[in-house]
Amino acid sequence: MEEPYAKILALETFRVEQVPPTVYYIPNFISESEETYLLHQVYAAPKPKWTQLSGRKLQNWGGLPHPKGMVPEKLPAWLQSYAEKISSLGAFGGKLANHVLVNEYLPGQGIMPHEDGPLYFPTVTTISLGSHTLLDFYHPVSRGQHADSEQVPAPQTEEQRHFLSLLLEPRSLLVLQEDMYVRYLHGIQPTTSDTITEKVANVAACSTALGDELLRGTRVSLTIRHVPKVLKTAIFLGKGK
Numbered sequence: 001m002e003e004p005y006a007k008i009l010a011l012e013t014f015r016v017e018q019v020p021p022t023v024y025y026i027p028n029f030i031s032e033s034e035e036t037y038l039l040h041q042v043y044a045a046p047k048p049k050w051t052q053l054s055g056r057k058l059q060n061w062g063g064l065p066h067p068k069g070m071v072p073e074k075l076p077a078w079l080q081s082y083a084e085k086i087s088s089l090g091a092f093g094g095k096l097a098n099h100v101l102v103n104e105y106l107p108g109q110g111i112m113p114h115e116d117g118p119l120y121f122p123t124v125t126t127i128s129l130g131s132h133t134l135l136d137f138y139h140p141v142s143r144g145q146h147a148d149s150e151q152v153p154a155p156q157t158e159e160q161r162h163f164l165s166l167l168l169e170p171r172s173l174l175v176l177q178e179d180m181y182v183r184y185l186h187g188i189q190p191t192t193s194d195t196i197t198e199k200v201a202n203v204a205a206c207s208t209a210l211g212d213e214l215l216r217g218t219r220v221s222l223t224i225r226h227v228p229k230v231l232k233t234a235i236f237l238g239k240g241k
């Protein structure tokens, strides 16, 4: 049987230490010309491909994940090659990524703390384009740090639940698995600048230092995942002969 979390040799040197399993962070995973190319492709997509949400806008590629299964759509070639490149690192337990979410955040925009849910193989991989951001991790409300051992209520405010952050620099690849994917919530504060504190767990791998303040620009992220449950389009759409 395939080991879903078998050690991924190609990624092992990029493991972020001193955080729960498992975070891999690869600075400069793509070159500046690849970054320019990918941004060009994102903005060349037809306008109806964008969905405007309150704090960001997004493009969905590969099909809409659904509990009953995703009706798969072929990824465009410019995304397929990165899906293959990342899958070949072993990020999805030997499976090939088949779904990409493109998010665009202007400075001051973000995404509320959330879980990605059960429709995906428990790995999320993210290429960042155009700007850095700070990805924040939170303890879930029901499982506060001290709730079991002490007679105190679980911490409830977002600040108290904040656990650690990862700095995602432009052109970097982030791979999240296991507890960091399943146990904690993740989100991005709607702010225009980020201060690098000791809560930024991957600072040693970044070209920045403690105390630095980084101004956000427009960031485009490619969230590349594997959706295990897919349907056969021909059956679903009833394409009769």
Ligand SMILES: O=C(O)CCC(=O)C(=O)O
Pocket (backbone or CB within 6 Å): 101, 103, 111, 116, 126, 135, 186, 221, 223
């Ligand atoms: O933009 C990012 O890096 C995070 C996006 C995200 O968490 C999501 O789309 O589920």
Ligand SMILES: [Fe+2]
Pocket (backbone or CB within 6 Å): 114, 115, 116, 186
């Ligand atoms: Fe997410």
